[in-house]
Amino acid sequence: MIKSGVIAAYSGGKLPGAIGIVRMSGEGAFDILDGMFRPTRGKKMSESRHGQMVYGELLASDGQPIDICLACIYRAPHSYTGEDMAEVFTHGSEAIVSAALRAAFSLGARPAEAGEFTKRGFMNGKMDLAEAEAVADLIYAQTEQGAKNAAALLKGHHSKPLAAMRERILELIAHFYAVCDYSDEDIEPFEYIQASATISKDADALEELYRGYLRSASINEGISVAVVGKPNVGKSSLFNRLAGFERAIVTDEAGTTRDVVGHRISLDGKLFSLMDTAGIREGTSLAENMGIDRSFEAAEDASLVVAVFDGSRQLDDEDRAIIELCKNKLSAAVINKSDLKGCDMAAVRESFGTVFEISAKNGEGIEALTGWMLENAPDEGEILITGQRQAALIKDAAEALRQAQESAMLGLTADAFLLDAERAARLIGQVLGFDVDIDITQGIFSRFCVGK
Ligand SMILES: Nc1nc2c(ncn2[C@@H]2O[C@H](COP(=O)(O)OP(=O)(O)O)[C@@H](O)[C@H]2O)c(=O)[nH]1
Numbered sequence: 134m135i136k137s138g139v140i141a142a143y144s145g146g147k148l149p150g151a152i153g154i155v156r157m158s159g160e161g162a163f164d165i166l167d168g169m170f171r172p173t174r175g176k177k178m179s180e181s182r183h184g185q186m187v188y189g190e191l192l193a194s195d196g197q198p199i200d201i202c203l204a205c206i207y208r209a210p211h212s213y214t215g216e217d218m219a220e221v222f223t224h225g226s227e228a229i230v231s232a233a234l235r236a237a238f239s240l241g242a243r244p245a246e247a248g249e250f251t252k253r254g255f256m257n258g259k260m261d262l263a264e265a266e267a268v269a270d271l272i273y274a275q276t277e278q279g280a281k282n283a284a285a286l287l288k289g290h291h292s293k294p295l296a297a298m299r300e301r302i303l304e305l306i307a308h309f310y311a312v313c314d315y316s317d318e319d320i321e322p323f324e325y326i327q328a329s330a331t332i333s334k335d336a337d338a339l340e341e342l343y344r345g346y347l348r349s350a351s352i353n354e355g356i357s358v359a360v361v362g363k364p365n366v367g368k369s370s371l372f373n374r375l376a377g378f379e380r381a382i383v384t385d386e387a388g389t390t391r392d393v394v395g396h397r398i399s400l401d402g403k404l405f406s407l408m409d410t411a412g413i414r415e416g417t418s419l420a421e422n423m424g425i426d427r428s429f430e431a432a433e434d435a436s437l438v439v440a441v442f443d444g445s446r447q448l449d450d451e452d453r454a455i456i457e458l459c460k461n462k463l464s465a466a467v468i469n470k471s472d473l474k475g476c477d478m479a480a481v482r483e484s485f486g487t488v489f490e491i492s493a494k495n496g497e498g499i500e501a502l503t504g505w506m507l508e509n510a511p512d513e514g515e516i517l518i519t520g521q522r523q524a525a526l527i528k529d530a531a532e533a534l535r536q537a538q539e540s541a542m543l544g545l546t547a548d549a550f551l552l553d554a555e556r557a558a559r560l561i562g563q564v565l566g567f568d569v570d571i572d573i574t575q576g577i578f579s580r581f582c583v584g585k
């Protein structure tokens with residue numbers, strides 16, 4: 134007897150392709166597979182071993198063989214969803230895959246919604262919500278580093294310590310209540326100082342996680358590098374050198390680049406997102422001035438700033454404005470046009486810790502600059518949280534813990550301490566998927582592909 138809860142979907146890549154994967158999950162999935170897959174030798178699929186690949190015939194809904202391929206079952210709870218699951222690995226033809234799905238539907242399965250397999254995994258406790266979000270990160274990873282980061286998140290790199298932290302805070306709260314409720318019994322006294330120390334360490338850890346999130350865009354979008362400078366110093370020429378082709382327009386006319394021009398490059402497996410910007414000066418037109426505003430924004434938002442100066446000309450106030458702009462940024466100075474006769478660049482050398490002399494025209498000195506970019510790229514080994522939802526909760530939880538800590542230190546009323554500690558525990562819980570609104574969970578899973 135087939136239950137109604139079996140979902141089925143195509144889970145493979147673009148068709149036609151080498152292999153198509155049709156996946157099913159739910160109680161009754163094995164019965165459906167028995168109806169559509171006939172092993173060449175031996176027992177029925179429902180009697181095969183967990184995880185064993187079985188060779189046989191795939192049957193269309195009219196019972197006729199339509200493919201000769203492999204199938205496999207996974208027994209609950211040892212599957213991705215935690216339910217009984219089945220997979221058929223067909224030849225990668227659209228016709229075969231549709232026929233396989235039609236067969237599954239005619240035997241009682243229903244089409245899976247986007248992310249429904251993962252959602253079931255979450256509901257069945259196979260992963261927490263943060264880990265489920267890492268599955269989406271894995272699918273959408275654009276770089277090797279992005280995938281490695283997502284894989285670590287999926288394995289619970291941050292989820293496990295967060296779950297432990299939540300437990301710790303809940304225990305603290307329980308202890309506190311116990312002392313209040315049974316003050317005459319033999320319960321260890323509640324030490325505010327000790328509680329405050331524990332909480333403070335946890336708040337540090339949460340703040341560190343949040344700072345990591347702010348750097349996480351670099352994992353998939355590339356480490357942002359803004360090339361800034363006054364007009365005509367050779368920003369676009371340098372940008373094109375780094376890009377490896379004539380991406381931005383170069384002329385000897387000031388004010389040529391009016392918008393931020395972006396291009397991604399990969400250096401030693403690391404992705405950089407380069408931005409060529411409009412030359413910063415008193416602009417001569419509305420469009421140029423708007424471009425200049427964008428240059429400031431790009432410099433402000435970038436992880437690294439490359440400030441370009443024309444080494445063949447005396448420094449002027451416009452150059453000094455650039456020096457000022459870079460004061461609080463991780464930046465390097467580039468003294469360009471080293472192929473020409475040089476001028477005094479002492480002010481640049483004094484203001485920047487790192488200075489490169491290059492010629493964007495003939496390529497001299499570019500490698501030293503790319504070396505600096507690589508050295509200053511975020512550490513590869515560090516695993517960062519990537520989701521905005523998680524980051525916002527973590528930030529609030531850190532604040533709640535800081536407030537709880539303060540109340541504990543000041544010896545404020547028990548209520549103040551408890552309220553904040555409880556709020557922190559709830560927020561951390563939400564990162565992991567406890568007490569999360571159904572719409573929020575639904576929103577998370579709907580971003581997945583069908584079949585995942
Ligand atoms: N001699 C020399 N000229 C350069 C060099 N880099 C750029 N230029 C010239 O300087 C002018 C302005 O270059 P461009 O890249 O458009 O500067 P931007 O306004 O800062 O983007 C163009 O005529 C370039 O050919 C260089 O290294 N050496």
Ligand SMILES: [Mg+2]
Pocket residue numbers: 368369370381382383389390410411412
């Ligand atoms: Mg330019």
